Amino acid sequence: MKVSFFGGAGEVGRSCILVKSDKSKILLDAGVKLGAVEEYPQIRDSDLKGIDGIFISHAHLDHFGYLPHIFTAGYRGKVYATKPTIELINIAIRDYMNISKPKNVTSQGLAEMAKHFEIIEYGKPFRLKDLTIKVVQSGHILGSAITTVSDGKHTIMYSGDMNMAQTRLLPGADMKNARADTLIIESTYGAKNDIFPPEKEVSQKLMASIKETLHKGGKVIIPTFGVGRAQEVLFMLDDFMNSGILPKAPIYISGVINKIMRIHRHNVIYCRREVQMRILMSDSDPFKSKNFVPVESNELRGKIVKEKEASIIVTTSGMLTGGPVMYYLARLARDPMNKLILVGYQAEGTLGRALQEGAREVTVNRAKVKVNLTVETFHLSAHADRKQLEAAIAKVHGLKNVFVVHGEKSKSEDLRMHIANKYNAIVPEPIKEYHV
Numbered sequence: 001m002k003v004s005f006f007g008g009a010g011e012v013g014r015s016c017i018l019v020k021s022d023k024s025k026i027l028l029d030a031g032v033k034l035g036a037v038e039e040y041p042q043i044r045d046s047d048l049k050g051i052d053g054i055f056i057s058h059a060h061l062d063h064f065g066y067l068p069h070i071f072t073a074g075y076r077g078k079v080y081a082t083k084p085t086i087e088l089i090n091i092a093i094r095d096y097m098n099i100s101k102p103k104n105v106t107s108q109g110l111a112e113m114a115k116h117f118e119i120i121e122y123g124k125p126f127r128l129k130d131l132t133i134k135v136v137q138s139g140h141i142l143g144s145a146i147t148t149v150s151d152g153k154h155t156i157m158y159s160g161d162m163n164m165a166q167t168r169l170l171p172g173a174d175m176k177n178a179r180a181d182t183l184i185i186e187s188t189y190g191a192k193n194d195i196f197p198p199e200k201e202v203s204q205k206l207m208a209s210i211k212e213t214l215h216k217g218g219k220v221i222i223p224t225f226g227v228g229r230a231q232e233v234l235f236m237l238d239d240f241m242n243s244g245i246l247p248k249a250p251i252y253i254s255g256v257i258n259k260i261m262r263i264h265r266h267n268v269i270y271c272r273r274e275v276q277m278r279i280l281m282s283d284s285d286p287f288k289s290k291n292f293v294p295v296e297s298n299e300l301r302g303k304i305v306k307e308k309e310a311s312i313i314v315t316t317s318g319m320l321t322g323g324p325v326m327y328y329l330a331r332l333a334r335d336p337m338n339k340l341i342l343v344g345y346q347a348e349g350t351l352g353r354a355l356q357e358g359a360r361e362v363t364v365n366r367a368k369v370k371v372n373l374t375v376e377t378f379h380l381s382a383h384a385d386r387k388q389l390e391a392a393i394a395k396v397h398g399l400k401n402v403f404v405v406h407g408e409k410s411k412s413e414d415l416r417m418h419i420a421n422k423y424n425a426i427v428p429e430p431i432k433e434y435h436v
């Protein structure tokens, strides 16, 4: 088979991998790269038409955000993904269109996209011409998948974004029967020193930090990815508040996260058994906690920033590239009593990264804003760290080739060097075709 990487090679963002067999051509993911300027996969529109199917690993924009353009460019084939992924894409795409307003998308393209989704299930092999495709749990967000593509002679396994450890919401990646001769693996945290402390330790420090701000009467803003991180953070806040470790304060949920919570609830079968059990015992339904206050009107939004009330605001977007977080930041950044807590990956060139690196004056919606609030970072990543990536690679039977993708170049290179004595390890160049 042949593989080319039209994005996500030496970078995080615009994941888009073309796999060709004797008889078929498929795309694994079709993402965009968010940042100061939005970037798209380097695949030509003319190359999109001959594609037999597109497989989306999960509902993050860096993996599916290019779909509206692909349909605008005339593609009319199917897009395969798990049920929650399709539902989450349908929500997240509206948010993306409102915030980013991409110029390469028409409303007809969007409408066509909505008509061409098809559900694939974890663990059920799927036939497409000469290919057999299988997806399993990747542990990253609700519905996220590791995808295996085989033409009978060779097998390519694509990690998508993965997490080996179980979280409050999800089981870890399912690598039980992993077998492939080629692995395409993410490396968001692929560098030698990307080793995360245990979640328990991080969550305790995070809660101590939030508690300190609440005691002073300040407000804590937690920007997160709407899908995945937000639910993990909310579950954690709820647990610690119910056990009395955090003082009682409203946890405002602002923006698209509210809809996404509902999707999690009715797809709870894709979550850990413990979460399913809690919903069955309806008095401890974690999605409907009394601590949560959905913010669904501008009036309430205004009240939250004006009132002298200690509170927690969980909102999007996670890297401060748009969304309601911009509203809260613009109004709450000047007050040193408040705190901004970053819990996810901050891409280069984003406002989130600038704040993380200590910027004390930033531009929000074209206005200059002085930053006096405290900015802190806690690693609650939904990605495997370096140790987990090494463990994942070691679990794949019959492995020969490893393409290291979805990481800043230095991190991908670091992981590549570490495994180069055992495998044919490559940080691929964009566009170039590789034979496997």
Ligand SMILES: [Zn+2]
Binding pocket: 058, 060, 140, 161
């Ligand atoms: Zn992701």
Ligand SMILES: [Zn+2]
Binding pocket: 013, 060, 062, 063, 161, 406
């Ligand atoms: Zn990603």
